[in-house]
Every structure is written in C-alpha cells, then in structure tokens.
Amino acid sequence: MMIQHSIPFSPELEGWWCVILTHQIYLPGPKNKIPFGSFDDLAINITRPDVVHQIGEYDGDPVYTLDATHILASESDLELDEFVGLRSILFEQNELFEFAARAYQVQLFLKTHQYCGQCGSPMQIIDWELATLCEPCKHRCYPRISPVVIVAIRKGSQILLAKNKRSTANIYSVLAGFVESGETLEQAVHREVFEEVGIKVKNIKYVKSQPWPFPHSLMVGFVAEYDSGELNLCDDEIEAADWFEFGEDMPPVPPFKTISRQLIEHTKRLVHK
Numbered sequence: 001m002m003i004q005h006s007i008p009f010s011p012e013l014e015g016w017w018c019v020i021l022t023h024q025i026y027l028p029g030p031k032n033k034i035p036f037g038s039f040d041d042l043a044i045n046i047t048r049p050d051v052v053h054q055i056g057e058y059d060g061d062p063v064y065t066l067d068a069t070h071i072l073a074s075e076s077d078l079e080l081d082e083f084v085g086l087r088s089i090l091f092e093q094n095e096l097f098e099f100a101a102r103a104y105q106v107q108l109f110l111k112t113h114q115y116c117g118q119c120g121s122p123m124q125i126i127d128w129e130l131a132t133l134c135e136p137c138k139h140r141c142y143p144r145i146s147p148v149v150i151v152a153i154r155k156g157s158q159i160l161l162a163k164n165k166r167s168t169a170n171i172y173s174v175l176a177g178f179v180e181s182g183e184t185l186e187q188a189v190h191r192e193v194f195e196e197v198g199i200k201v202k203n204i205k206y207v208k209s210q211p212w213p214f215p216h217s218l219m220v221g222f223v224a225e226y227d228s229g230e231l232n233l234c235d236d237e238i239e240a241a242d243w244f245e246f247g248e249d250m251p252p253v254p255p256f257k258t259i260s261r262q263l264i265e266h267t268k269r270l271v272h273k
Contacts, residue, residue, distance in 0.1 A: 003006070003063075004053075005053070005054055005127060005128055005129055005130060005171050006051040006052070006126070006127050006221065007051060007052055007053075007054060007127070008050070008051050008052075009048060009049050009051055009052050010039075011038060011039050011040050011048075011231075012038060013038060013039060013052060013064065014036075014037060014038050014061070014064075015036070015054075015063060015064050016034050016039075016058055016061060016062070016063040016064065016099070017034065017035050017036070017039070017042055017061055017063075017064050017065075017066060018034055018055070018063060018064065018065040018066070018099050018100060018102075018103030019035075019042065019044065019046070019065075019066045019068045020065060020067055020068060020086070020103050020104050020107045021067075021068040021069065021080075021083050022087055023086055023104070023215065024048070024067075024083035024084055024085055024086070024137070025083065025084060025086060025089065025100045025103065025104070026042075026044065026068065026082055026083050027081045027082060027083075027084050027089075028042075028043075028044075029082060032084075034063075034099060034100075036061070038214070042246050044068070046067075046068045046070055047070040049066060049067075051125060051127070052064045052065075052066065052254055053065050053106055053110070053130070053231070055102045055106055058099070063099055063103075065102075065103035065106050065107060067107050067110070067111070068083075071094075076192045086100050086104055086213060086214075088143050097221065097257065098211075100213075101189070101211055101213040102211070102213075104213045105143060105211075105213050105215070105216050106130065106143065108215060108216060109130070109141075109142075109143040109144065109216075110125070110132075112119075113132045113141045116134035116136075116137060116139050117139070117141070118134065118137050118139040119134060119136055119137045119139070119235065121134050121135070121137070122134075123141065124183060126140075130142070130143060143168045143216065144177075144216050145216060145217075145218050146178060146216055146217045146218070147178070147179040147185070147218050147220055148176055148177065148178050148179065148212070148217045148218065148219050148220065149176065149177060149179060149185055149188045149189045149192060149222060150174060150175070150176035150219050150220065150221050150222070150259060150260060150263065151174060151175055151176070151189050151201070151204070151218050151221070151222040151223065151224050151263070152174040152221075152222075152224070152263035152266065153174070153175070153193065153194065153199075153201055153223075153224050153225070153226055153269040154223065154224070154225055154267050154270060154271065155224065155225070155226035155243055157245060157246070157271050158243040158244060158245055159174075159244055159246065159264065159267050159268075159271075160174070160175070160197070160199075160226070160240050160241065160243055160244075161174065161242065161244050161250075161251060161253070161264075162174075162175060162196070162197065162219065162233075162238065162239075162240065163238070163239045163240045163241070163251075164238065164243035165236070165237060165238065165239045166235065167239075169252075170214035170251075170252055171252050171253060171254055172240075172244075172251040172252065172253055173253060173254050173260045173264075174260050174263050174264060175192060175193055175196055175197065175214065176192070176219070176260070177191075177192035177195070177196065178217075179220075183221075185206075185220055186204050189204050189222055189224065190203065190204075192227075193224075195234055195237075196233070196234045196237050196238055196241075197224060197231050197232065197233055197234070197238065198230065198231060198232030198233070198234075199227070199228065199229035199230070199231060199232075200227040200228045200229050200231055201224040201225060201226060201227050202204075202224065202225050202227040203224060203225045204222050204223075204224045205222060205223050205224070206263065207218070207220055207221045207222060207223055207262075207263060207266055208221050208259065209259070210258075210259035211223060211257075213244060219259045221259045221262070221263050222263075223263060223266060223267055223270065235236045238253075246268050246271060246272075
C-alpha cells in the first residue's frame with residue numbers, strides 16, 4: 001500500500017528525496033537520479049521544514065518530498081541547473097516519473113490548501129494521512145484528483161488522431177477531456193468526442209488508467225469504434241485531425257510511456273488481429 005503521511009523533520013532521516021521546484025525536480029549530477037541519503041546529503045540550500053512528507057517506498061527505503069521554493073537565490077545557480085522538468089523525466093527517465101509525479105502533486109496540494117476554503121482559517125496538516133484540517137470548522141481536504149477520459153477511436157483499419165491547438169510539439173494523439181460533474185465516464189467519452197471532432201462512437205471499452213501530474217489528473221483510457229458523422233473540428237481545441245492507417249504515413253505520436261501511446265498501440269493490435 002502506498003504510504004502518504006507527514007512526519008517530524010530530522011536531519012538524520014534517510015531515504016530517497018524528491019525535491020520539487022514548481023514544475024521541476026532536483027536530479028543532481030553525476031547520476032542525474034533522485035538522490036538517496038540524509039537531508040544534509042542533498043547539499044542544497046533550502047529551508048529545513050518542520051515536517052517531511054513520505055509518499056512511498058522504493059527498494060525498502062522511504063521516499064520523501066520537499067518543497068524547494070525557498071532556495072537561497074544568491075547561492076543557487078548550480079543547484080537550479082540540476083532541476084529538470086517533469087515531462088523530461090517522462091520522456092527520458094521513465095523509471096523516475098511515478099515518484100516525481102506524486103511528489104509534485106503532493107506539494108501542489110499543500111501549497112494550495114494553506115487556508116480553509118470554508119471559513120478562511122489556517123489549515124493544519126494531519127500527521128497520519130495526506131490531508132489538511134481546519135480546527136475551527138472541522139473542514140477536511142484531500143489532494144484533488146481530476147478524472148480525464150482519453151479514447152482511441154477505430155474506423156476499420158484506421159485510427160483517429162488529432163493535434164491539439166495548445167500543444168507546442170508537432171505531435172498527434174488520441175482525444176481526451178475532463179469529466180464533468182454528474183457524468184459517467186462513458187457519457188464523458190461520447191460528449192468529448194462529439195464536441196471536439198463532431199462524430200459519434202460505439203462499443204466503448206475500458207483499457208487502463210495513468211496518473212498525470214499536469215496538474216493533478218487521472219487519465220482513464222478507453223478504446224471505441226466509429227459509429228457515424230463527419231469530422232467537424234472544434235476551433236477552440238483541435239488544430240487538425242484525420243483518420244490514419246498504421247504504417248509509415250502515421251504522424252509523430254507521443255512516447256511509449258504515455259497512456260495515449262499505449263492506447264494507440266492497443267488499437268494497432270486490434271486492427272491486426
């Protein structure tokens with residue numbers, strides 16, 4: 001079971017350290033890996049915290065996360081060079097992504113829940129679970145998780161791929177969108193597909209899920225079959241979309257560790273059965 005709780009800080013605490021700075025994580029050279037050892041082994045100028053948040057275990061040792069917002073700017077040039085973006089870990093060092101993603105989401109939760117959203121009083125961190133509590137009104141908060149449906153759509157031997165307008169890379173992927181209040185996951189698939197590309201789908205089947213820390217999503221992956229309609233792209237969301245055969249004419253797609261690529265590969269296997 002994944003451990004997520006707060007414990008009193010001690011310089012002697014030993015384990016793996018996920019040090020988060022906004023959307024980046026500390027991977028010091030020469031190994032460029034999550035560092036292991038005591039807090040003092042980090043050799044980084046951050047304010048010593050009152051508590052440390054344990055987010056799991058790796059090889060039998062605890063994994064902790066720290067917020068590096070309070071780096072001493074006058075002495076931080078080298079240290080800042082050793083912070084890398086979460087996306088670069090996903091693309092280049094996939095084995096680190098799970099811990100990096102979890103650490104980022106924990107720090108985001110703590111940063112955005114310092115005060116009670118109900119009465120405005122300061123929130124207290126609970127020491128036996130990852131949650132905050134308002135003592136005056138007893139309002140309790142847990143990390144936010146935003147479900148997103150993501151679906152690969154098949155039409156005969158073709159797959160529908162689209163390029164999102166907000167994407168800075170020339171990558172085509174499958175369709176995705178946030179689940180709205182009161183919707184089932186299947187209803188969200190139907191709605192998102194119709195809103196983004198104007199077609200209807202059928203035979204929706206769940207495949208797998210993936211936590212996605214941009215900023216706190218849970219990607220719920222499906223495959224579906226084309227039912228009816230012509231492509232009619234949403235101007236606000238989709239820059240381009242089309243049906244593609246699997247082969248050399250496929251456009252650039254996401255890397256293998258992403259759920260979007262895994263749904264593409266899953267659909268490819270269905271086509272080639």
